[in-house]
Amino acid sequence: MSRFIDKTLAEIVEYTKDAIFSERYARRKGFLQGIEPAIKFISFMILIVATIFVRHLHTIAIFFALSLILASVSLIPLRFYLPRILFFIPLFTGIIALPYIFNIFQPYEGTPLVVLYDFHHLINIPLLRPFSRIEITREGVLWASIFLARVTTAVSFAILLMLSTRWSDLVGALERLRFPRVFTMIMSMTYRYIFLLLDIVAKMLFSRKSRTVGRESSISSWKLNAGIVGALFLKSYDMSEALYLAMLSRGFNGTVSSKHSDPDNDNGVGFKSYLFVSVISLFCISFLLMEVI
């Protein structure tokens, strides 16, 4: 049983460490770290939108290569960066994309690549197109791989933005871009309390581990886990109440207003940042145009 606790603990420690490490990368003196956060945010949004619109696999590959180049010039080690983008995201996206390689889930008849089973007569199942064979189609595979590549590349840009920017700078950038203050405040609070709640979970699990002296059946262990989940919920609920009172006490009146001041970056937006966003826009526009022509 204690494997569950150990694993959870390890995950928590790992996650926290990860987050701290990524803050460390955000503090490095690399290329992206020197770009003004708001401009960087816009540039990455352009990149992500462009990634969604390009249609050819090789163009997506070029975009992906760009993300790797940007990561290396920003002093983010690829062995840290790549596992983050090449493991979980493709895995889950792959599961989502998988059915689409089969003809039965496709809206049109495709070119069969592999025939898995032939029924020799037409089968009607509600919600599906009538079919007589189950096959993997060429169009399906192409579509699924483009989808997978697209998601992976878009996520790689998003992760790169996160890795090269401190969370507080990012929130500040959003505020300068006139995102609603309620939104940015919730974002920053979420970030703040994720760590705290993780800490609380880790402490609860440690305390339980220190008191677990015998073998524990998995049923009773799950009952205890339910207790931990419940305690955490109550704790966070209590904290949110107290937090609200603390905000009230300091002048909060229900409306979040006022702009964010950025003590670090008030020396204006540098030439480098403008150049970066221009180059990125040009890059995206030219590739999109190339595909149209």
Place this chain on the structure above:
Amino acid sequence: MNNAIFELENVSFRYPTGTEALRNVNMTIYRGERVAILGPNGGGKTTLLEILDGLFAASQGIVRAMGLVLNDATINSKAIYEFRRRVGLVFQDTDVELFSPTVYDDIAFGPRHLGIPESEIEECVERTLNLMKITAIKDKHPYNLSGGEKRKAAIAAVLSIDPEVLLLDEPTADLDPRSRVELIKIINELNKKGKTIIVATHDINALSELADRVYVLNKQVIAEGTPREIFNDVELLRDNNLEVPEVYKLFEVLRCFGYPCEELPLSIDDAVMELTKTVNTRHIHLHIHEHTHEDVKRVRSRYEHHE
């Protein structure tokens, strides 16, 4: 006409769950005072501070604060915002107080919501950072702060709105000795600048350094007086699960050994003063008689907390 800031008349408070937190509390706090609310866990200290800050209205009784009567109607009106600017409450749980991405943002939170122009906010934050001597941690995420740093940042977050009254809930709990001493000094400096200080605590060793007047609160006001008056009332302390400072006990023991002590010291500073005075004026001769150990035993039993 008088300079009372807070006047509480027969104030009671019940949580929505029905639990009684305060019963018939009568209390007057004057401008510029240092008042401590002393009491056992669950004695209603925090609830009292929350009522004084206008966060909750009393279930019964009258709370007059700075010319305002704090009841359900006023704490839901616009007037309460101005009131809360003048009264700052530092919560015991610093994780609740520090909710922004950086310490800087937390200190700027109050001023931003008061509509102070951004240029002045920066100045105000810098001033508060300097006052609390925490300029070095201004860009840090609250998660990465030590307990002492968190406490100072939390106080700074409240001080930035420049309140006239500072309500502190267990400010010295969870602090190491140095941070504790620093904090006590800072609180006293704030008091000298004219701020009224109300501290809820059970840190009896800090009491004489933090307060001129003490209310003992255990759901209701049990006693009121100077720290010395409170500590001299042994029955009161025992009945309410409270203690006297160790140095006070030591001098009581010394008295059993024949040390002529008129006023038992409440702090080390007191003790040094007392010793200097006695050594200068008379000849001290400590001794052991048959009754000495009996006396010591009596002193000890007086401070024992039984179940």
